[in-house]
Each structure stands twice: as structure tokens, then as C-alpha cells.
Amino acid sequence: DVKVTQSSRYLVKRTGEKVFLECVQDMDHENMFWYRQDPGLGLRLIYFSYDVKMKEKGDIPEGYSVSREKKERFSLILESASTNQTSMYLCASSSRTPAGNEQFFGPGTRLTVL
């Protein structure tokens, strides 16, 4: 059974803390993605990576950074958490095709910043 796992289901942090969200996939996929999901706004792409050590900004990269040192692992970093980063964070992976093929999602991390 193919899987995308995320390090935490629920996380509570304080304003100004550095936050690490980790994602691991076991499908040998080239592409990995980080989204945030907010009511009424749907899924918004933060960053994606199409290869190890490669990254590209998505639609809302401000306040976030990412790291991809190994093919199976993609980390999202909030350098200094703020209350407006309270959200559901979803990681996904996909194989590399021109069409932007099926993405497989993890279960999500619900982050609350106090």
C-alpha cells in the first residue's frame, strides 16, 4: 500500500517558534509538494520540489522554507511561526509527467500557532 506520511497529526506552537513539518513518501516519486488548506480557500501550494535539493516557490511561499536532502523526504520550515500560519498542512507526492499526474496526499498536520 503506497503511503505518504507526515510527522504529526496535530501541533501547537507559540508565536516566534521555529516549526518543522516532515513528510516521507515510499513511492520513489520525483515530485513532492506542500500545501496549506483553509476553509473557503481550498488547497494553496506553498512550495514544491521536483528533485533532490531542488525547490520552487508555489503561490504562497512567504514565511516558509523547505528542504529536500533525500528523495523520499520533504520538510517544511516555518522560520518564525505567526498566528496567520494556523492551518491544515498537506504534503503530497507524484511521479514526474508533463501532465501533473495524480498526487498522493498525506493525512495532514493541523498546526495551531498561539
Place this chain on the structure above:
Amino acid sequence: QKEVEQDPGPLSVPEGAIVSLNCTYSNSAFQYFMWYRQYSRKGPELLMYTYSSGNKEDGRFTAQVDKSSKYISLFIRDSQPSDSATYLCARGGYNKLIFGAGTRLAVHP
């Protein structure tokens, strides 16, 4: 204007009803369209995948793309309470997906 527009609902229907979920998109250059289903407290899962125009059927679900009007539809026949979820449309291209906001559907017995 968002690239993919979707009414967030919520939509509430009785069991057995036919459900129609719709999205519009603005960029006609792309030809891959998808519907994802997301149950509460879970990640989205691919439900249907279509290429270009036309219909695709899978059991009680039919996905339809009308490129002339830039319209994407998902029809659910004989809806069941287990269909209660958020449905997200997406268009694919350049290794990325652009999602609609998602429509929350509730099917009550």
C-alpha cells in the same frame, strides 16, 4: 479571477439523490482534469481523472469536461451517506495541480 472556481457549498441532499458538482476554469491550454474526495480529518484521494473533453464513468460517478464552456462536472448517482465529504476539482499541467476551493457535500439518510 481564480484559475479554478468552485462553489464551496455546503450542499445537503437526501440519500438516493443525484448530485451535481461543478467547477469552471480559465486556462484552456490544459487538458487534464481531476476530482479528489476528502473525508473529514483525512488527506484528499483521487476519485476521477479525465483527459480533454467528454465523459468518464466509474460506477455511480461520472466526470464530464466541456472545453467549449470551460466547465468541469462530477455527477454522483444514487448518493449514499458514505459520499459525504469535500470534493475538490483540479486541473493538471507542468507537474502541478491547481485546485478549486472544494465543495462540502452532506448526504443524509
